[in-house]
Amino acid sequence: MNNETMIETWRRLLDPAKSWxxxxxxxxxxxxxxxxxLAQQxxxxxxxxxxxxxxxPAGDFNVITLDDVPGWAVTGHHPDVLTYVAPDELEEHGDLHVGLFGRDKRDRDGREPAVVHVEDRRPS
Structure with missing residues (x-):
């Protein structure tokens, strides 16, 4: 999934008043x-x-099946950190497979964080 598609996916999923x-x-x-x-925070x-x-707790995860877009959000031990998993990223779509895959993506982002987009929704 390219960055633009990922950005649009998160825009559809999140409250438009929130910065992310x-x-x-x-x-x-x-x-x-x-x-x-925001990027540093x-x-x-x-x-x-x-x-x-x-x-x-850093190894725990939950899988949320999304209604607004195909795929899942994988949560961890911080309520405001979520990882998107698209259906075409996996062959198996069970919660365990999706959760482990999403947790691995979060782990990679956490160990080598590289920002691709900042959505600044702070009031002007």
């Missing part, structure tokens, strides 16, 4: 209390809550 930052592998950090530098959150540590 998208990372290379599809992880989105929603900023409930946006700071001055999201990167700091993702560095802490993105990497997977098996056997800890």
């Amino acid at each position: 930052v998208l990372f290379t592998h599809g992880t989105c950090v929603i900023l409930m209390e946006p700071a001055d530098d 999201a990167t700091t959150i993702l560095r802490e809550y993105g990497p997977v540590h098996v056997g800890s």
